[in-house]
Amino acid sequence: MLERIHLNIVQQVEKQGSLTKAASVLHVTQSALSHSMKKLEEQLGTQVWRREGRSLQLTQAGQYLLFVANRVLPQLDLAEDRLRQFSQGERGRLSIGMECHPCYQWLLKVVSPYLSQWPDVDVDVKQRFQFGGIGALIGFEIDVLVTPDPLYKPGLKFMPVFDYEQVLVVAKDHPFAGIDYLKPEQMTSEVLISYPVDIDRLDIYNQFMLPAGITPMRHKVIETTDIMLQMVASGRGVSALPRWLVDEYAQQLEIVPVRLGKQGIAKQIFLGFRETDSDIGYLEAFVTLAKAVSPKFTKNFAK
Incomplete structure (x- = not known):
């Protein structure tokens, strides 16, 4: 049935003006391109092009297919780019759960520079998890838990941030x-x-x-x-x-x-997260920044 290659073919034939040039751009042979579109036409029961002399003209079905291609292909390209960014830790969503009421003041000073450094990462802070943070972390409802009282469970990791x-x-x-x-x-x-x-x-x-x-x-x-x-x-x-x-x-x-x-x-403040997420770039960066920001708040701590 309809696949991405069909949309690419219709779009490139319209841009390049011929099957030969479209095949060259798509790095396939002309015969393979023609065979692919012929098979699609047979499956759909309608023609995509009609030949007028040496040129190909889109049929009504072909015009609609071109409209779909021009809308869908950029979205697919964007989706692939986003997924690549996710895989490389460049883009994502960081959901932070709070089990430390006063730590919200400190968190504001971490989030501000973090948002500047990671513009493609959305940050969400959930204070309703103050009484069930571990369950929310295990259940993937949050990605990071800010807590002074870590509860060590299999699959979870807690990083001390500051005393x-x-x-x-x-x-x-x-x-x-x-x-x-x-x-x-x-x-x-x-x-x-x-x-x-x-x-x-x-x-x-x-x-x-x-x-x-x-x-x-x-x-x-x-x-x-x-x-x-x-x-x-x-x-x-x-x-x-x-x-x-x-x-x-x-x-x-x-x-x-x-x-x-x-x-x-x-006391100590810890950041808890799932061990499977520990190599995500934007999460690692958040932990690193949190540790870097914290000392200026603890300079008066007396041992």
């Missing part, structure tokens, strides 16, 4: 603002503001308060970082966030970081 310190953030006039570090029991009189995450996923609970048998006076949930830190700055509560994020916001708000415990809480 950071989880700290308590308080208003500048808060009693905690001048101390060297916080003790768990000091949280019993505080309103703790956090993102809408289960407490077993909050470091201040599972690495600081709960091991000491401590809970805050009250726990309040706020979805956005900006509002959360506005509340902290106004003395409405305290929160636990990465030091680099607190340092950034401290340039605009009256807030300060306080170490959680004498040793502090050391």
